[in-house]
Amino acid sequence: MPKKSKELSALSVAKIKATGRHSVGGVDGLCLNVKGNSRVWILRAVVGKRLDKDGELKPHRRDIGLGPYPEISLAEARVKATELRQQIRSSIDPVAYKQEQLEKLKVQKLRDRTFLECAKVVIANKTRELKNEKHIAQWTSTLETYIYPALGNRSISTITKVDIAEVLQPIWIEKNETAKRIRGRIETIFDYAKAMGYFEGVNPAEWKGNLEPILGNLKQESRPHPSLPYEQVAEFIQHLRQKKGISPKALEFAILTACRSGEVFGATWKEIDLKNKIWIIPKERMKAEKEHRVPLSLEAINLLKSIQEYTQPQDFIFPAPRNGQMLSDMSLTTLIKHMHEQKIKENYLGYIDPKQNRVITTHGFRSTFRDWSADKTDYPREVCEHVLAHKLPDEVEAAYLRGAYLEKRKALMADWANFCNVQKLIE
Structure with missing residues (x-):
């Protein structure tokens, strides 16, 4: 039990200057520790027992810091000391308890991430x-x-x-x-x-x-992308060529190459080999994660040359007008919608997939190409599928097609461009 000390007044505490530990009374063990210019409140108390070096249980005395003086007044120090004494009587180690609370606060701060x-x-x-x-x-x-x-x-x-x-x-x-x-x-x-x-x-x-x-689950109906009957492609392209801007060019290029819109949007000039009339799409941009070589018809080459002077070699071929970044699917969807609505105003049916009674989509032109190649040409199925970069079940066959069938794909794409060519419609 600490020795009872005389209860000092606030004025008496303010006069303490000597180095050392000074009991201030009011609460057993409450001291003001002075060291140089530092003056700190300390509560000296017995907190349970601990083993000494001889293995015997001895009272465990702790010096518990209560904060600096005069930031913490004498009255506040006595209140704090009294609270800690109450914890000790309840068999709570104030130092361990404080550390535990700090750890909980740290965990809570982590868990407060939004x-x-x-x-x-x-x-x-x-x-x-x-x-x-x-x-x-x-x-x-x-x-x-x-x-x-x-x-x-x-x-x-x-x-x-x-x-x-x-x-x-x-x-x-x-x-x-x-x-x-x-x-x-x-x-x-x-x-x-x-x-x-x-x-x-x-x-x-x-x-x-x-x-x-x-x-809850919803019943999903798997439907293909609405596509335009191939008999109407030439008419659509004639209408498309009346539109100004980069989106019509991108859409026509997608139709002529039968590629996905994302592949067209991300196309850069460094992927184009104008000399050999090949568009080499790196595997990083392909759905199947394999390089895809797209033969370019004369119509596709002419389209590229018509916009080449307006972009830089390192740029996207079809940059968004506002920021020069990639176009979005919405730009082509909006274009097709406006063209469809224009046809409706002219008392036409518009650009509708007759099987689904839905407005056509950009992706649907890949189906249009596939229907045309199956109905109107004698090219092998494998060649037509490779144009669409569909994954073939036989890996050996797929590797062979990437090389040996390139010339056949060039001819197929030239025939497709000729079929789509507006001049054919006029004649």
Whole structure:
């Protein structure tokens, strides 16, 4: 038991200057420790017992810091000391307790990371992982549109499956494909948060047995992209060539090459071999992750030459007008929609897939090409499929086609361009 000390007044404490430990009374063990210009409150107390060097249990005396004087007044120091004495009587080690609270606070700060903060890290990782810039942009745009307004600033540790279901519910039926992709992105973000220790427990964006009972499955009908009958292609291109801007050029090039829109949007001049009339698409930009050589017809070459002077060698061939970056699918979708509506005003049926009664799409022209090549030519199926860069089941056969059948594909693409050529329509 510490010796009882005389209870000093605030004025008496203020006069203490000598180096050393000075008892101030009021609470057993409360001292003011003076060392140079430093004056600090200390509570000297026995906190349980500990083994000494001889293996005997001895009282465990601790010096517990209460803070500097005069920032902490005498009265405040006595209040703090009294509280710590009460903890000790309850068999609580104040020093260990404080350390435990600091650790809990540290963990809590980690778990207070917001959904937005975690999403930004995941998107940065995806930027290095994904090869398609459009897919990277979709990560950001979909989360910004549908998720961040409600959950962006929420601590990720507090978000539940009900919260996620509520933000997905409004688009689950009308935009089901988009909603499913967003759910998958949210699940990836929570996987990251869990790995980092920001979140514990079951991933709230998991589907099976988690969000599935809340949102429910929708019956999906697999439908091909609406395509234009090949008999109308020449008429469509004649109409297309009346349009100004880079989007019509990109769409015509996509039709003439039967390539995917993403492959066209990402095309650069360094991929074009004008001398040999070949467009070499690197494997990094191909869906099948294999280099694809596209024979260029005379019409395709002329189209490229018509815009070559307006862009730089290192640029995209079909840059977006506003920022020089890649075009988007929406630019071609909007173009086709406007052309369709213009035809409707002229009392035509417009550009409709007669089997689906839906407006055609850019991707649908690949089906148009395939129907034409099957119905109107005698080229082998394998050659036609390779034009579309479809993966053939036989790897050896596929490798052979990439080389030996290149000349046949050149002839096929020349015939296709001739079929599409507006001059044929006029004649």
